Amino acid sequence: MSDQIKSVRGMPAILPGEVKKWQFVEAVAKNVLHAYSYNEIRTPVVERSELFQRTIGENTDIVAKEMYTFIDRNDQSLSLRPEATAGIIRAGIDQGFFYNQTQKLWSIGPMYRYERPQKGRYRQFHQINMEAFGFPGPDIDFEMILLTGRIWKALNLSPLQLELNSLGSPESRKEYKRQLQDYFHDHQKELDEDSLRRLDRNPLRILDSKNPDLQEIIESAPKMVDFLDQESNEHFEELMAMLQDHAIEYSLNTRLVRGLDYYTRTVFEWTTDQLGAQATVCGGGRYDALVAELGGKPTSAIGCAIGLERLIELVDVSGQNEQNNPSKIYIVAVGSKAEGERFLLAEELREAYPNLSIEMNLNGGHFKQQFKRADKAGADIALILGDDEISKQTVGVKPMRSEGHQETVDRKELLSIIDQFL
Ligand code: HAM
Numbered sequence: 001m002s003d004q005i006k007s008v009r010g011m012p013a014i015l016p017g018e019v020k021k022w023q024f025v026e027a028v029a030k031n032v033l034h035a036y037s038y039n040e041i042r043t044p045v046v047e048r049s050e051l052f053q054r055t056i057g058e059n060t061d062i063v064a065k066e067m068y069t070f071i072d073r074n075d076q077s078l079s080l081r082p083e084a085t086a087g088i089i090r091a092g093i094d095q096g097f098f099y100n101q102t103q104k105l106w107s108i109g110p111m112y113r114y115e116r117p118q119k120g121r122y123r124q125f126h127q128i129n130m131e132a133f134g135f136p137g138p139d140i141d142f143e144m145i146l147l148t149g150r151i152w153k154a155l156n157l158s159p160l161q162l163e164l165n166s167l168g169s170p171e172s173r174k175e176y177k178r179q180l181q182d183y184f185h186d187h188q189k190e191l192d193e194d195s196l197r198r199l200d201r202n203p204l205r206i207l208d209s210k211n212p213d214l215q216e217i218i219e220s221a222p223k224m225v226d227f228l229d230q231e232s233n234e235h236f237e238e239l240m241a242m243l244q245d246h247a248i249e250y251s252l253n254t255r256l257v258r259g260l261d262y263y264t265r266t267v268f269e270w271t272t273d274q275l276g277a278q279a280t281v282c283g284g285g286r287y288d289a290l291v292a293e294l295g296g297k298p299t300s301a302i303g304c305a306i307g308l309e310r311l312i313e314l315v316d317v318s319g320q321n322e323q324n325n326p327s328k329i330y331i332v333a334v335g336s337k338a339e340g341e342r343f344l345l346a347e348e349l350r351e352a353y354p355n356l357s358i359e360m361n362l363n364g365g366h367f368k369q370q371f372k373r374a375d376k377a378g379a380d381i382a383l384i385l386g387d388d389e390i391s392k393q394t395v396g397v398k399p400m401r402s403e404g405h406q407e408t409v410d411r412k413e414l415l416s417i418i419d420q421f422l
Helices: 016-035 049-053 061-065 085-094 140-156 170-186 191-203 203-207 214-219 230-245 308-314 320-324 335-353 367-376 387-392 411-421
Strands: 046-048 069-071 077-079 103-112 124-133 161-166 262-273 280-286 300-307 328-333 357-360 382-383 394-399 408-411
Touching: 016 124, 016 140, 016 308, 046 049, 046 061, 046 085, 049 061, 049 077, 049 085, 061 140, 069 300, 077 191, 085 103, 085 124, 085 357, 103 170, 124 140, 124 308, 140 170, 140 230, 140 262, 140 280, 140 300, 140 320, 161 230, 203 214, 203 411, 214 308, 280 308, 335 357, 335 387, 367 382, 382 387, 387 394, 394 411, 408 411
Parallel strands: 328 357, 328 382
Antiparallel strands: 046 077, 069 077, 103 124, 124 300, 161 262, 262 280, 280 300, 382 394, 394 408
């Protein structure tokens, strides 16, 4: 016997039992996105590596350490997408999406990052992503917070915490970066290896460090909010005023810098205390400079992504799954004529009732075996075809979930009265 082939680490299958929960959560999120006028876009899983290097940033963990990159047969460097935003912009520029128009786009799908797998962190994971292009003011920032908040509400989650920060304009951030480098250079002796590595290239990421020994130095470090240019400051103040006016709780987290380089101004994350270390369920922010950097017309933009594995972990679907399951009919057929007839009956039912789940017995077997299978399949009713039914042109109808008796109905009438049994 040959050796069994193992799955790729950090890339689990989502099994049929769990898929129901995924479908439920996806359907709720899609309804909310629709209610906010977002349109779905589907972009490729593979892009040129350069796209991610130029957008997410060469010095980020994602690009430097976590990309699945390979050379194709045409000697081109391609990567599995570690996130969706870059590909959506690329497709949008290709299609002329950013000329004198606004766009609200959403997408869903798998992303790939070579991270250390643990609970809530995988190498293949799924995101629901939303991006809004052509809206420079803070009202879209606020609307995106409302939208994501509505998804949590529609899923009946216990409250998530909203954290906010502003990273200012690229220029004000450059100045901040310099100040931060000076400050951490002065404390170089106290820094750990990770932070020393980040010091020259990506000092903002030092603020993200979880090392308890560094917390004091980080707390006293210069803060981006004190370096904001006037316009970014006004933008941020307006957003916070809208949140306050609508009584939406948030906390200002001056250390929130996000793991991707493209952000400008508003950044935000929704976190929970129910998932342990992987606490961020959704993260995003503005990236007003990125479309132009990739060769498009200057276009203001904001977006965020929800990590579906984490979101699904938080959702309690008890009761809801049952309602979502379609009624199921199982066709029991014994005898050669009945076995021929079962296909006709099943197809007629599928044609007339596309929302029902119709399963017919395969693999033969006597009545008792077939009823057992019907029960195991979770059927609501079994339809019975035997020699007797075939010769009298009838069908037996047996309730599988209640005590009701088996009835015999006319084959011709079955389709019009089947709902009475469900
Ligand atoms: P991100 O913060 O890298 O942002 O990812 C967004 C969310 O995806 C995270 O908050 C988390 O829930 C989930 N996530 C990330 N990595 C993993 C992983 N390895 N396993 C499981 N879940 C994970 C972005 O990806 C940006 N593209 C968001 C965005 C859209 N910004 C603007 N537009």
